[in-house]
Amino acid sequence: MPTYKIFTVDAFAAAPFGGNQAAVVAVPPEHPLSDETMQALAGEMNVSETAFVEPLEGGGFQAAERFGLRWFTPTVEVPLCGHATLAAAQVLRGELGNASGALRFATLSGELVVRAGADGRLEMTLPADPPAAAAAAAATDDVRALVAAATGRRHTDATEVAVSPALRYMVVHDPGLGAADVAALEPGITAPVVEAGRRLGVRAVIVTARGTDCDFVSRFFAPWCGIDEDPVTGSAHAVLAPFWAARLGRRSFAARQCSRRGGDLRVALADDGATVVVGGHARVMIRGTIDL
Template identity: 50%
Template sequence: MTKYQVFTANAFTDKQFCGNPAAVVLAPDDSPLSESQLLQIAAELNLSETAFIVPKNASGPNAFQEASQFGLRWFTPTTEVSLCGHATLATSFVVLEKLDNKSTELSFDTLSGKLVVRRGQDGRLDMTLPINPPRPVAITEDIKLLVTSIYGEFRDSVEVELSPTLNYLVVHDPSTTRDDVASSVPRFSREAYTAGERLNLIAILVTAKGTDKDFHSRVFGPWVGALEDPVCGSAHTVLAPFWQSRLEKRSFSATQVSKRHGDLKVDIISGTHIRISGRAVAVLEGMLTV
């Protein structure tokens, strides 16, 4: 049996029991985990995402304290995902703050390419992620079913766009407010779930223009085993370009208005990349025996 150090950290918040929890499992390169073990651990921890990290440019007993380059993979309780912002933020917080790594910059090799996280201002961490602009889609019967799942009815005023890289569907009714999004209770019928499967959806992003913030959102992903993702970093790689033309700006303050709530600062820094900034707090530390 092998022991692996594991943490739970809440991302996009500085308060316990808020933000988005992610598990972070330290997997030394001399004790690799199999594909089936990765899935089993993620299912056992049963959070929206579990991150597994392997040091790349250091070895030995202090590898996690000395490395600045890591391999990083993310798993929901049912599947591997190609990008997860909040688990990347949680991972960086664990490495820099809980493990006392002195690096000013961490880089991660992932399914979405190389991701970089830097120490930011006021305790924030700055993640550089690939941008994933959405595109308008035709309003088919499948889309109508999904919109009805969110609002309880289909509305002609609704805007629907799809990120082809992440398969995230953006749903926006210009008449909705922050409170409308926060109080929404989506109901995915079997027919709506099947419609999402036909579209290969990962998640639906419901969004509204803000007042105290630039925009608000919630994220629902029953197709990957997470009915709601409390605060989703990768969703903002889609939402920022969605709101860029509507608000005519490139820097945003955003809030995900789930019950756990989370705040993000988002900057479009180029045509290919976006910077998402936030805080994190650790809530659990232990050992996993496999």
Template identity: 50%
Template sequence: MPQYRIITVDAFTEVPFKGNPAAVVAVPSNSPLDETTMQKIAAEMNISETAFIMPLMVQGPEEFQQARVFSLRWFTPTCEVKLCGHATLAAAHALKHELGSEREKIYFETASGQLLVYFGMVNDYSMNLPVDPPAPMPVTDDVKYIVECMFDEYKPTMQVEISPSLRYMVVYDPARSSDDVARLKPKLTPELVAAGKRENIIAVMVTSKSSTHDFCCRFFGPWCGIDEDPVTGSAYTVLGPFWQKRLGKKKFEAHQCSKRSGELYVQTEVTDSNDVSIHGHAVTVVSGVINI
């Protein structure tokens, strides 16, 4: 029975059982997995994302140690996603600390293009993700209903935007504090899911200014099988430019105020490369094998 290394990593935290867990499956270049099997593994793991990494341009028994470019795909328990930040961080951590990578930086070939991750000194990493600036969203009846499911009400003073690539909806109520956002209990009903599908959204992010950080947020994605994601790296490719316009700065400390919570350092770089640089820590929780 074929076996593959599998590592569970908590990303955007320095201690276990915080941040966001991701499973990382090491796929040798001579034993690729088909999409159906990857989806079955992700469903079996039943956490927000499972990442599959395979060395490119290098083959042999030392390929995970020597390769500098890897294929990377991400699956939720129900579908493949276009971009996942915390599972990218987890994949880099698994390569460095569990699979023995000899590199100082790693390139991942993904559905969102090539991503670059730098290895830090002590379980910390910096990754460059493509920026996805949101724009104001037409306020339809469905949009009002989605906001009401988040806040129990819709007010014209609320700011609602949508990112063009990832289709993340941003909801910001200037009258709400970070404590208000942390206490939210959204109604994730079938009607909400139907309204979101009509608006072609993948997730809703509720955000606010913060007294302890530059801003905070929460991320709800029932459209991709995730009721609430604890810490979402890809969210900051949207929230970075969103808050850059409102705070007039390019570097942020952000807090995702889910139950598990997580800390991120976000730098929005408006350059020709249009990257968002995200810095965070990671820690291994489980390391073993999976039988296919």
């Protein structure tokens, strides 16, 4: 019966009990896991994402530079997950002794690279996914339903709604909502609203606003992926960085995801707009093994 090392990590958190929890499972090449087992284990862990990391070259976890990486929520596999990527890098560096200058992960979203940054931060490069704005006049009943459910406010001509083409994240920006309002949101995403989102083909709704002590804030709601609210979402900032760059005239940001746990991120959009670097701290909280 193979034994696997398993960890829980608070990503985008400099101190315990903050940021976003992820589980990380180290999968040795000689003992691969089936898709069904990975999904069942993610359900057992019951955190927003469980990452499965496997060396793709000689040297094992300690010496390899290239790894396979997959992410599962408790109910589905997802194409991109920033916080669980950060968590996997923290486990490789801090727990499994990997000293590579750059960790390269082969994923469903292409190769992702994580490097050590300043002050103990990890910095990962994600593909940018600029959202395409929808004209207010083109708002459908389904769009209006999602806006009202996520923000508690009626969709108006001033409401900005945009959907990213790859990740299918819907960004909602209501100029009448400030940072404190976003932090206080209590969304009412009912079953009919979930069905409206399915008809629109969205995977999540992001509500965002200008920040007060940072450049912008956000909340991330994804019942379509089995997550009512994700505490801190690295992949969301692959969408939010180009969104806010167009409005603030900048490419580097201090961002905060203001969920109950909350987390702070440093975000930079490349000059060519193709990639986004997302940086933050991570803390390993639990270390263990599992027999499968």
